[in-house]
Amino acid sequence: MGKLPLSTQQVLQLAACIGNQFALVTLAIVSEQSQIETAACLWKALQEGLILPIGDVYKFYVGQETLAGTSENQQTIEFLHNRVQQAAYSLIPDHQKQTTHLKIG
Secondary structure, three states: OOOOOOOHHHHHHHHHHHOOEEEHHHHHHHOOOOHHHHHHHHHHHHHOOOEEEEOOOOEEOOOOOOEEOOOHHHOEEEEOOHHHHHHHHHOOOHHHHHHHHHHHO
């Protein structure tokens, strides 16, 4: 049986450990998913305005296997506010925070 896909919340928790701004490619590596899968996980948070793309190249289409944009590997995303980042970070159980930071490092 394959690995289960991560939820939006799990991906946001990893992003919160990276920082207020994070590169999609970095988050994909840390979450052990493709950029397409990672972008799909972020879609709900993007729709709800919890995260924002920096620049205007972030476009992907639900159900398609492609990311559109000229700088796919350089796409940077930021949390709407530091409190959103802090809220996502606070959802990581204390006993998992050190392991999560080591994984990202």
